[in-house]
Amino acid sequence: MKDATLKQIATQLGVSITTVSKALKNYPDVSAKTKKTIVDLAKKLNYTPNSFAVNLRTKESTTIGVIVPTIDYNFFSKVLEGILAEAQKRKYLVIILRSNEKLDIEKKQIELLLNKRVDGILISLSNETGDFGHIKNIINNKTPLVLFDKIAKLINCSKVTINDRKASYDAVNYLIKKGHKKIAHFRGSYMPQNSIDRFLGYKKALEDNNIIYNPSLVYVCDNNTDFEDGYKNAENAVAEHPDLDAIFAVTDLVAVGIIKYLNDINIKMPEQIAVFGFCNSFMSEIITPKLTTIDQPGFEIGNRAAAILFDEIDLERKDKPVIFQSIELETSIIERGSA
Numbered sequence: 001m002k003d004a005t006l007k008q009i010a011t012q013l014g015v016s017i018t019t020v021s022k023a024l025k026n027y028p029d030v031s032a033k034t035k036k037t038i039v040d041l042a043k044k045l046n047y048t049p050n051s052f053a054v055n056l057r058t059k060e061s062t063t064i065g066v067i068v069p070t071i072d073y074n075f076f077s078k079v080l081e082g083i084l085a086e087a088q089k090r091k092y093l094v095i096i097l098r099s100n101e102k103l104d105i106e107k108k109q110i111e112l113l114l115n116k117r118v119d120g121i122l123i124s125l126s127n128e129t130g131d132f133g134h135i136k137n138i139i140n141n142k143t144p145l146v147l148f149d150k151i152a153k154l155i156n157c158s159k160v161t162i163n164d165r166k167a168s169y170d171a172v173n174y175l176i177k178k179g180h181k182k183i184a185h186f187r188g189s190y191m192p193q194n195s196i197d198r199f200l201g202y203k204k205a206l207e208d209n210n211i212i213y214n215p216s217l218v219y220v221c222d223n224n225t226d227f228e229d230g231y232k233n234a235e236n237a238v239a240e241h242p243d244l245d246a247i248f249a250v251t252d253l254v255a256v257g258i259i260k261y262l263n264d265i266n267i268k269m270p271e272q273i274a275v276f277g278f279c280n281s282f283m284s285e286i287i288t289p290k291l292t293t294i295d296q297p298g299f300e301i302g303n304r305a306a307a308i309l310f311d312e313i314d315l316e317r318k319d320k321p322v323i324f325q326s327i328e329l330e331t332s333i334i335e336r337g338s339a
Contacts, residue, residue, distance in 0.1 A: 004045035063093040065113035067123045069101045074281035075298045082302025090310045101224045103128035110134050120144035120309045127189040144312040148305040150192045160305040160327045164194045167294045167331040168201030171276050172248050176209045180246035180274055184237050188250040189222040198250055221254050230257025252277040252284050252293055259287050274339035289337030297329050
């Protein structure tokens with residue numbers, strides 16, 4: 001059965017469509033008796049407003065777009081939970097898209113969201129995003145934008161992140177304080193800002209503890225297959241550095257690949273080689289040994305980013321100035337059995 005329309009209600013009651021519309025919007029120029037009759041029939045027929053028509057009139061979609069690089073990570077599922085919780089509170093719909101770490105897909109998805117006339121966009125950039133013309137298109141379109149997790153420092157918009165450099169510094173410093181000296185870093189791709197900052201934190205921790213930085217101890221995980229990258233690079237690192245005593249991984253999934261390889265060749269953790277992850281995903285608690293890692297507050301990142309976006313949408317509608325924010329949320333070390 002099709003939804004009732006204004007025309008059907010008007011025809012059944014012998015009044016104009018305009019009268020029905022005004023009554024349902026509680027206009028004062030419709031008598032109380034007529035208004036009640038119209039509202040009662042609308043309820044009986046389960047009438048709901050045509051949201052598309054309403055959106056055309058108000059130029060509001062009550063919809064935002066979210067682009068994440070992947071949904072494979074527990075981190076991004078937590079981020080999405082945070083976004084959806086805030087969207088539900090604000091009575092917004094959310095279009096969720098995945099770039100699969102590909103720049104060309106990210107560009108197409110932004111174009112799609114702009115064509116859909118979403119009220120705002122949340123993005124965590126892909127590993128391939130090095131030029132930002134398509135991101136600037138969002139701003140030029142006057143669509144509110146908030147970047148989170150993987151951001152571009154050159155883009156003038158609000159951002160919600162953690163201090164990746166400090167978090168990785170704390171992780172490597174933790175390993176050094178435990179007595180480890182030859183520490184490898186399995187880093188992410190060269191382009192994402194969070195990957196760069198985690199590498200720089202690793203390097204700075206070594207330098208501050210008078211350990212000479214050795215570039216041969218840095219292995220790149222840039223195939224978008226973190227578990228396999230972790231496993232294969234662990235095989236290479238153990239072969240190339242027999243005296244290796246610790247590995248700091250850019251993500252938990254990379255670390256799980258490392259642990260799998262070390263278990264396969266019967267290397268004890270942390271006695272022979274310590275392993276430190278990043279994210280505090282559910283996998284960190286089910287692997288053996290359980291993974292020592294950085295707790296990255298995914299839900300809070302998503303929730304805060306969404307709240308900022310909705311506030312900026314409201315300010316834009318009221319033609320009030322928007323002051324962009326750069327929010328850094330706190331991280332902490334979760335100590336378990338691998339380090």
